[in-house]
Amino acid sequence: xxxxxxxxxxxxxxxxxxxxxxxxxxxxxxxxxxxxxxxxxxxxxxxxxxxxxxxxxxxxxxxxxxxxxxxxxxxxxxxxxxxxxxxxxxxxxxxxxxxxxxxxxxxxxxxxxxxxxxxxxxxxxxxxxxxxxxxxxxxxxxxxxxxxxxxxxxxxxxxxxxxxxxxxxxxxxxxxxxxxxxxxxxxxxxxxxxxxxxxxxxxxxxxxxxxxxxxxxxxxxxxxxxxxxxxxxxxxxxxxxxxxxxxxxxxxxxxxxxxxxxxxxxxxxxxxxxxxxxxxxxxxxxxxxxxxxxxxxxxxxxxxxxxxxxxxxxxxxxxxxxxxxxxxxxxxxxxxxxxxxxxxxxxxxxxxxxxxxxxxx
Amino acid sequence: xxxxxxxxxxxxxxxxxxxxxxxxxxxxxxxxxxxxxxxxxxxxxxxxxxxxxxxxxxxxxxxxxxxxxxxxxxxxxxxxxxxxxxxxxxxxxxxxxxxxxxxxxxxxxxxxxxxxxxxxxxxxxxxxxxxxxxxxxxxxxxxxxxxxxxxxxxxxxxxxxxxxxxxxxxxxxxxxxxxxxxxxxxxxxxxxxxxxxxxxxxxxxxxxxxxxxxxxxxxxxxxxxxxxxxxxxxxxxxxxxxxxxxxxxxxxxxxxxxxxxxxxxxxxxxxxxxxxxxxxxxxxxxxxxxxxxxxxxxxxxxxxxxxxxxxxxxxxxxxxxxxxxxxxxxxxxxxxxxxxxxxxxxxxxxxxxxxxxxxxxxxxxxxxxxxxxxxxxxxxxxxxxxxxxxxxxxxxxxxxxxxxxxxxxxxxxxxxxxxxxxxxxxxxxxxxxxxxxxxxxxxxxxxxxxxxxxxx
Ligand SMILES: Cc1cc2nc3c(=O)[nH]c(=O)nc-3n(C[C@H](O)[C@H](O)[C@H](O)COP(=O)(O)OP(=O)(O)OC[C@H]3O[C@@H](n4cnc5c(N)ncnc54)[C@H](O)[C@@H]3O)c2cc1C
Ligand code: SF4
Ligand code: SF4
Numbered sequence: 082x083x084x085x086x087x088x089x090x091x092x093x094x095x096x097x098x099x100x101x102x103x104x105x106x107x108x109x110x111x112x113x114x115x116x117x118x119x120x121x122x123x124x125x126x127x128x129x130x131x132x133x134x135x136x137x138x139x140x141x142x143x144x145x146x147x148x149x150x151x152x153x154x155x156x157x158x159x160x161x162x163x164x165x166x167x168x169x170x171x172x173x174x175x176x177x178x179x180x181x182x183x184x185x186x187x188x189x190x191x192x193x194x195x196x197x198x199x200x201x202x203x204x205x206x207x208x209x210x211x212x213x214x215x216x217x218x219x220x221x222x223x224x225x226x227x228x229x230x231x232x233x234x235x236x237x238x239x240x241x242x243x244x245x246x247x248x249x250x251x252x253x254x255x256x257x258x259x260x261x262x263x264x265x266x267x268x269x270x271x272x273x274x275x276x277x278x279x280x281x282x283x284x285x286x287x288x289x290x291x292x293x294x295x296x297x298x299x300x301x302x303x304x305x306x307x308x309x310x311x312x313x314x315x316x317x318x319x320x321x322x323x324x325x326x327x328x329x330x331x332x333x334x335x336x337x338x339x340x341x342x343x344x345x346x347x348x349x350x351x352x353x354x355x356x357x358x359x360x361x362x363x364x365x366x367x368x369x370x371x372x373x374x375x376x377x378x379x380x381x382x383x384x385x386x387x388x389x390x391x392x393x394x395x396x397x398x399x400x401x402x403x404x405x406x407x408x409x410x411x412x413x414x415x416x417x418x419x420x421x422x423x424x425x426x427x428x429x430x431x432x433x434x435x436x437x438x439x440x441x442x
Numbered sequence: 443x444x445x446x447x448x449x450x451x452x453x454x455x456x457x458x459x460x461x462x463x464x465x466x467x468x469x470x471x472x473x474x475x476x477x478x479x480x481x482x483x484x485x486x487x488x489x490x491x492x493x494x495x496x497x498x499x500x501x502x503x504x505x506x507x508x509x510x511x512x513x514x515x516x517x518x519x520x521x522x523x524x525x526x527x528x529x530x531x532x533x534x535x536x537x538x539x540x541x542x543x544x545x546x547x548x549x550x551x552x553x554x555x556x557x558x559x560x561x562x563x564x565x566x567x568x569x570x571x572x573x574x575x576x577x578x579x580x581x582x583x584x585x586x587x588x589x590x591x592x593x594x595x596x597x598x599x600x601x602x603x604x605x606x607x608x609x610x611x612x613x614x615x616x617x618x619x620x621x622x623x624x625x626x627x628x629x630x631x632x633x634x635x636x637x638x639x640x641x642x643x644x645x646x647x648x649x650x651x652x653x654x655x656x657x658x659x660x661x662x663x664x665x666x667x668x669x670x671x672x673x674x675x676x677x678x679x680x681x682x683x684x685x686x687x688x689x690x691x692x693x694x695x696x697x698x699x700x701x702x703x704x705x706x707x708x709x710x711x712x713x714x715x716x717x718x719x720x721x722x723x724x725x726x727x728x729x730x731x732x733x734x735x736x737x738x739x740x741x742x743x744x745x746x747x748x749x750x751x752x753x754x755x756x757x758x759x760x761x762x763x764x765x766x767x768x769x770x771x772x773x774x775x776x777x778x779x780x781x782x783x784x785x786x787x788x789x790x791x792x793x794x795x796x797x798x799x800x801x802x803x804x805x806x807x808x809x810x811x812x813x814x815x816x817x818x819x820x821x822x823x824x825x826x827x828x829x830x831x832x833x834x835x836x837x838x839x840x841x842x843x844x845x846x847x848x849x850x851x852x853x854x855x856x857x858x859x860x861x862x863x864x865x866x867x868x869x870x871x872x873x874x875x876x877x878x879x880x881x882x883x884x885x886x887x888x889x890x891x892x893x894x895x896x897x898x
Binding site: 089090091092093094095097100102157162163164168232255270271282369370371372373374375376377378380381390391392408411412415416417421 | 452481482485487488491492493494497498499500503522583588589639640642647664677726771772776777786801803806808810816855856857858859883884885886888
């Protein structure tokens with residue numbers, strides 16, 4: 082019935098699969114159930130063996146790649162007339178299939194170590210734990226240290242956090258492919274923004290603390306019985322609540338009803354660090370003055386719940402820590418008001434005749 | 443101080459916000475017949491297609507009226523008593539007294555010369571108000587999207603009048619028991635193409651009836667327009683040029699088609715989009731109005747009545763070329779509203795509009811216009827170029843005695859502020875074409891502008 086193609090209008094709110102309906106709640110419950118089975122039980126092991134995969138994690142990796150690729154094709158059918166999306170989603174899919182799935186799972190066959198070249202501390206939080214580091218070949222250990230401490234901040238200063246969150250990261254890749262049909266479910270309310278500010282920095286403090294504890298533990302703390310026990314428990318708590326529940330079960334499970342970036346926006350410690358770096362860097366969203374018609378497409382389709390329209394109405398170019406640079410606001414804007422930039426230079430614009438007007442929302 | 447504002451659109455709401463910022467204790471009343479909340483009229487098409495919900499088109503959170511202590515009256519104003527300083531309301535409601543009044547009542551659909559009688563034929567309407575949208579959604583989709591309609595959609599029905607543009611139109615689909623299959627849109631402007639686009643998005647092949655020789659001659663040249671028309675045709679839109687409308691056909695109270703000078707076009711839903719006029723007849727001669735119906739204001743946005751100001755689509759201001767007429771744009775409504783706030787607070791203000799500019803997306807083709815295009819001035823010349831590479835685009839530069847005065851650009855995004863600066867700097871056409879890429883506002887990875895040399 083509904084025409085939907087690259088240059089058509091989206092029929093989002095007319096589709097029962099893209100609103101809060103019994104269907105999407107059921108889908109959400111199904112995804113949550115799946116992640117619970119995956120993380121907390123072994124019922125997927127026989128399934129994995131039945132399809133000749135070593136264990137449930139290989140099965141999960143394969144399923145992830147399938148859903149991401151199908152979602153990516155669907156995403157590009159809707160938004161592929163944007164060259165930014167075309168390139169970005171293609172890179173996302175390739176990075177995940179090659180670096181996120183094939184390499185880590187193939188390397189052990191050749192006697193190598195299972196290693197994720199596209200994940201860094203603090204997202205892959207144990208890569209800074211001494212036990213993990215000592216267990217890696219020197220070049221991998223060096224890569225992971227340099228990746229977190231040098232590569233990540235340098236690229237984020239130059240291009241914004243998007244280089245990771247929207248091009249490389251596996252959580253972002255799933256969100257922007259399989260999760261893309263629900264990006265408008267993200268809340269842009271003031272309340273959701275207040276929550277995000279506290280929650281994401283709370284997780285960041287948690288992982289900084291935990292990493293410190295693990296380092297002390299690795300460099301001698303182990304000898305002290307109670308400390309070693311404390312370290313082990315803290316690690317378990319983080320792994321359970323943040324590593325499994327928030328990033329997997331909740332993060333992916335609520336895609337259909339709360340949007341695909343719940344984890345990225347509210348909890349991911351990597352996003353917190355990248356966001357702070359981004360604020361100091363060159364990335365920004367440039368606003369063409371006095372052209373916005375306040376339609377709300379940008380704010381609605383921003384998966385991070387940023388009220389882009391408010392900036393556009395105030396003629397204010399901006400850099401928000403949470404912006405993952407997905408480019409959707411610029412793509413859906415019907416008046417071409419927005420543009421993602423890595424420029425250090427001031428936008429070459431004059432204030433229009435209206436002078437220095439601004440609105441406080 | 444009692445501030446009363448008629449209209450909670452871009453002009454009225456921006457005025458209310460700015461007054462509140464400086465005067466936390468003034469009484470501010472917003473009278474709005476159409477809707478409880480301030481929304482973007484420009485976004486009607488996306489609500490229709492389902493791309494946006496009603497709430498998505500509201501720039502402010504819904505608690506703003508309570509938070510900023512704005513009194514809200516959901517009723518139709520039927521007149522002004524400028525001596526007693528009162529706004530009269532329909533439905534027998536108490537008149538609202540004011541110390542200072544801002545009239546920001548926007549536009550209404552242009553009256554149809556070839557037809558009158560909403561009561562008689564179901565299936566005929568416009569695409570300007572929330573109520574028009576509700577009608578058009580029912581004809582094409584059977585009702586609002588899953589996100590629902592606006593809250594209290596019918597609250598104004600207790601206090602409205604028959605001739606109000608905020609009346610609901612009779613729905614043919616309901617009487618017929620079947621959704622519209624053949625939509626006809628009359629009138630070739632921006633609102634018309636949006637009405638066509640949403641019918642197309644619903645999987646229909648709408649008729650687009652245009653009186654002129656090509657689509658939107660106000661803004662586009664024949665060559666440019668031919669490209670847009672071809673794009674529409676590719677999407678299955680049936681474009682009918684040079685069709686003068688003579689009337690509507692109907693049977694059993696349902697519309698069945700459009701009568702034109704070139705024969706009948708069958709239709710079971712007709713959207714009349716032949717432009718808008720200031721929404722001001724209800725004012726009678728309480729304030730002076732121009733020949734378009736616009737409320738005449740001076741540069742301080744004052745009307746002819748003491749303590750009464752006007753802003754937005756309904757206000758008739760002096761244009762750069764000396765003509766007195768309304769500006770019917772979102773950003774002008776916003777700016778006038780903000781300036782009117784200062785005027786309401788007693789500041790001396792001067793409204794001065796700079797060069798004209800606008801942009802839009804015609805189906806998937808980007809359009810930017812800046813400066814003087816389509817004015818046919820003496821000695822005016824045009825340079826027209828087409829880009830046929832990885833990106834298809836067209837460039838039309840209007841110049842006069844060696845100086846550029848206007849741009850009309852299709853197929854790419856441009857920063858209008860740069861274009862306007864070049865006009866103010868009196869650049870030559872050659873210089874401008876050489877530097878045009880500097881005004882580009884395309885998103886990343888779009889190939890750079892490449893104009894074939896010698897194409898002029
Ligand atoms: C489909 C469509 C697309 C558009 N697209 C664009 C675009 O792309 N770019 C652009 O610049 N502009 C566009 N416009 C024009 C733009 O929407 C208007 O210029 C702008 O909304 C005007 O704002 P306003 O505040 O003057 O009036 P409005 O937004 O029209 O507000 C009028 C208010 O007055 C109230 N009102 C009117 N009469 C009475 C009465 N008698 N009693 C009580 N209340 C009353 C109504 O309730 C309403 O709240 C578009 C318009 C339409 C219809
Ligand atoms: S602001 Fe724009 S680029 Fe940033 S996350 Fe939101 S939609 Fe994506
Ligand atoms: S999508 Fe563009 S025009 Fe619409 S509100 Fe955002 S910036 Fe303004």
